Amino acid sequence: MSTTSPSTASTAATRPGPLLSVRELQVHFPTQDGLVKAVDGLTFDLEAGKTLGIVGESGSGKSVSSMAIMGLHRGTNAQVSGEIELAGVNLLDISADEMRRKRGRDVSMIFQDPLSAMHPYYTVGNQIAEAYRVHHSVSRKIAKQRAVEMLDRVGIPTPEKRVNDYPHQFSGGMRQRAMIAMGLINDPGLLIADEPTTALDVTVQAQILDLLQDLQREFNSAVIIITHDLGVVAEMADDVLVMYAGRAVEHGPCKEILTHPEMPYTWGLLSSVPDLSGDTGARLVPIPGNPPSLLNPPSGCAFHPRCPHRDKVPGDLCRTELPLLVPGERGGHHTKRCHLPNPDAIYATEVLPEIAPDLAVERAKEL
Amino acid sequence: MLAYVIRRVFAGVIMLIVMSIVTFALFFASPIDQESFICGKNCSAAQKKETAAAMGYDDSFINQWSDFAKGVVAGRDFPDDPKLRETAPQTIVRCEAPCLGYSRERGDTVTNLIKDTFPVSFSLAVAAFVLWMAGGILFGVLAALKKGMLIDRGVVGLSLIGFAFPTFFVGLLLYKFVAIQWGLTEIPRYTSIAEGGIGGWLSGLTLPAITLCLFFMAAYVRMTRSYVIESFQEDYVRTARAKGLPERTVTFKHALRAALTPIVTMAGLDFAGLMGGAIITESVFNYPGMGKLAVLASTDFDLPTTVGLVILLAGFVIAANIVVDLLYAVIDPRVRLG
Numbered sequence: 001m002s003t004t005s006p007s008t009a010s011t012a013a014t015r016p017g018p019l020l021s022v023r024e025l026q027v028h029f030p031t032q033d034g035l036v037k038a039v040d041g042l043t044f045d046l047e048a049g050k051t052l053g054i055v056g057e058s059g060s061g062k063s064v065s066s067m068a069i070m071g072l073h074r075g076t077n078a079q080v081s082g083e084i085e086l087a088g089v090n091l092l093d094i095s096a097d098e099m100r101r102k103r104g105r106d107v108s109m110i111f112q113d114p115l116s117a118m119h120p121y122y123t124v125g126n127q128i129a130e131a132y133r134v135h136h137s138v139s140r141k142i143a144k145q146r147a148v149e150m151l152d153r154v155g156i157p158t159p160e161k162r163v164n165d166y167p168h169q170f171s172g173g174m175r176q177r178a179m180i181a182m183g184l185i186n187d188p189g190l191l192i193a194d195e196p197t198t199a200l201d202v203t204v205q206a207q208i209l210d211l212l213q214d215l216q217r218e219f220n221s222a223v224i225i226i227t228h229d230l231g232v233v234a235e236m237a238d239d240v241l242v243m244y245a246g247r248a249v250e251h252g253p254c255k256e257i258l259t260h261p262e263m264p265y266t267w268g269l270l271s272s273v274p275d276l277s278g279d280t281g282a283r284l285v286p287i288p289g290n291p292p293s294l295l296n297p298p299s300g301c302a303f304h305p306r307c308p309h310r311d312k313v314p315g316d317l318c319r320t321e322l323p324l325l326v327p328g329e330r331g332g333h334h335t336k337r338c339h340l341p342n343p344d345a346i347y348a349t350e351v352l353p354e355i356a357p358d359l360a361v362e363r364a365k366e367l
Numbered sequence: 368m369l370a371y372v373i374r375r376v377f378a379g380v381i382m383l384i385v386m387s388i389v390t391f392a393l394f395f396a397s398p399i400d401q402e403s404f405i406c407g408k409n410c411s412a413a414q415k416k417e418t419a420a421a422m423g424y425d426d427s428f429i430n431q432w433s434d435f436a437k438g439v440v441a442g443r444d445f446p447d448d449p450k451l452r453e454t455a456p457q458t459i460v461r462c463e464a465p466c467l468g469y470s471r472e473r474g475d476t477v478t479n480l481i482k483d484t485f486p487v488s489f490s491l492a493v494a495a496f497v498l499w500m501a502g503g504i505l506f507g508v509l510a511a512l513k514k515g516m517l518i519d520r521g522v523v524g525l526s527l528i529g530f531a532f533p534t535f536f537v538g539l540l541l542y543k544f545v546a547i548q549w550g551l552t553e554i555p556r557y558t559s560i561a562e563g564g565i566g567g568w569l570s571g572l573t574l575p576a577i578t579l580c581l582f583f584m585a586a587y588v589r590m591t592r593s594y595v596i597e598s599f600q601e602d603y604v605r606t607a608r609a610k611g612l613p614e615r616t617v618t619f620k621h622a623l624r625a626a627l628t629p630i631v632t633m634a635g636l637d638f639a640g641l642m643g644g645a646i647i648t649e650s651v652f653n654y655p656g657m658g659k660l661a662v663l664a665s666t667d668f669d670l671p672t673t674v675g676l677v678i679l680l681a682g683f684v685i686a687a688n689i690v691v692d693l694l695y696a697v698i699d700p701r702v703r704l705g
Contacts, residue, residue, distance in 0.1 A: 070609055072605065072608060072609065075614075100611050100612075100613065101611060102611070103608070103609055103610065103611035104609060104610040104611035104612075105611060108609065108610075109609045111602060111605070111606065111609075113602065116601065116602040116603065117602045117603055117605070117606045118603055118606065119603040119606070119607070119621055119624075119625070120603070120625070120699070120700070120701055121624055121625060121698070121699060121700060123700075127606075130610065130612070131610040131611075134610055134611050134612055134613075135611060166700045166701065168700075168701050182606075182610070
């Protein structure tokens with residue numbers, strides 16, 4: 001990476017505090033039927049070199065918040081407020097042109113479906129080189145050379161030949177590798193990967209995740225990985241943020257969230273993951289119902305209409321009052337947005353025996 | 368690639384042959400009796416028969432068509448009578464291949480008629496094409512960029528008006544006011560480049576070309592607008608923005624490039640259709656092109672001219688189809704290998 005100009009990743013390393021700091025982010029879309037609150041008060045930090053996994057169902061606000069960090073809601077009717085501080089600069093305060101110059105250089109993004117995310121009429125090399133040339137005034141030839149280097153780095157065989165291919169001549173996995181090359185060519189401090197493996201074959205998914213981890217270490221980038229696949233989160237993330245109806249409902253270190261989740265929605269997500277190595281007696285329990293309408297979100301806790309544990313909460317609290325994002329029972333950096341008392345015990349005695357009986361036995365011994 | 372072109376051209380030729388048979392058949396099936404048309408009202412039955420024999424109308428459909436086909440390939444004489452060739456060779460008109468027939472009404476071979484009228488129609492088509500493509504794409508992109516705003520509504524509204532007004536009405540309006548009443552342009556009159564130079568050619572073309580282009584421009588504005596709006600929704604346009612490209616590059620290099628493919632296809636076919644003559648515009652401005660010739664030929668029941676024009680126009684459309692398909696491969700790399 002000696003050829004690139006000083007990047008924000010290195011400047012951020014010398015600056016105290018997190019690389020990315022999001023405070024009370026709101027993204028609202030006025031529509032004819034009313035205001036859609038796609039993201040409503042999202043707060044999180046991300047250190048350089050670390051990975052945050054954002055998990056949730058479709059429509060929970062994962063992608064909308066990442067688009068806000070990229071500044072891609074500018075020029076649309078979206079109302080974005082709050083604070084998105086990247087390496088000390090609030091991205092919501094700067095001009096459209098300043099934001100444009102950060103895009104692709106300080107923060108870049110790779111998308112879910114690499115086939116539709118690449119222009120069908122331009123060669124892969126042209127598109128990657130274009131990403132380099134926007135932010136570096138170099139000749140086409142040098143930019144193309146950089147594209148070949150990057151293709152080589154992401155594991156495309158004979159990159160000097162493949163650089164002249166069109167996206168449709170690449171396989172799905174190779175296209176996603178090319179997208180990653182495009183995303184990292186300017187050595188950005190922050191990389192947002194929006195469901196980077198969802199459109200790929202299962203066999204290719206692991207390769208892509210490995211590649212992302214390797215490159216993250218090499219480039220020391222912070223990564224936000226957006227997914228609905230907890231397997232991906234378990235593999236990649238340092239921190240996990242679970243989103244529901246535009247809000248964070250549980251947030252904490254990855255291991256803590258996966259082993260001691262305290263919010264029934266997270267339990268639901270965990271119950272929906274098939275476990276190949278585990279007990280064959282384990283059940284796959286789907287979350288009942290559908291994600292709520294963001295136009296008319298349920299009162300109180302947005303999850304209460306689908307929550308199987310709401311009767312354990314005294315009174316009508318779940319329906320009437322929005323729970324705050326407060327530290328969980330086990331302390332640390334684990335926060336949750338739920339009224340349920342002693343959730344860890346309920347998880348261990350009621351949920352875990354259903355979805356992973358073997359783990360439940362172990363947990364019972366610990367208790 | 369070459370095999371593909373050969374296959375397409377071969378299919379095109381077969382289509383042309385079928386077209387010529389169908390046009391012939393239509394004339395045979397029509398209730399008008401050609402020999403009395405030529406011979407006149409007071410013709411006796413015997414005279415009529417004689418006329419039919421002299422004109423070759425008594426021959427079978429197959430024979431008449433094969434004479435025509437022979438003329439296209441090898442040329443033919445009119446009338447094709449060996450006796451006459453010996454006694455009065457000066458009365459015979461030699462029509463060289465490709466001979467599309469001889470128009471008795473116009474006293475000339477169809478090939479010559481087309482040679483005279485084609486440059487007129489072609490000039491008009493080219494001028495209108497340039498105007499409507501430039502205007503259509505420009506205003507279409509503008510409307511797409513300002514979608515929902517006043518400019519967009521204005522452009523869409525105007526194009527609706529352009530689309531709704533019939534060509535003959537717009538043509539007459541322009542002719543009467545711009546050329547005659549206000550004298551802003553000369554009276555439109557076809558002037559070939561050889562005759563009046565580029566300037567003369569252009570000034571003679573201005574009004575007819577504007578008249579002709581308005582209808583197409585309206586359609587192309589709306590088409591470009593909707594294709595560009597559509598391609599702004601594409602994921603690759605979001606990728607282009609995510610790279611940090613300036614909006615200009617996003618619009619023209621990424622969004623418009625994808626929207627152009629269907630526009631080019633349409634444009635090729637529309638242009639080919641116009642090369643066969645713009646019937647209404649040519650009639651309004653009294654332009655001696657193929658459109659006007661087609662109108663005269665069909666009212667005069669001039670079979671050779673009509674068949675010749677139909678086949679020529681069919682040939683243009685078929686050729687344009689092939690060209691557009693080949694062009695597609697140039698524009699869209701996904702077609703190249705598939």
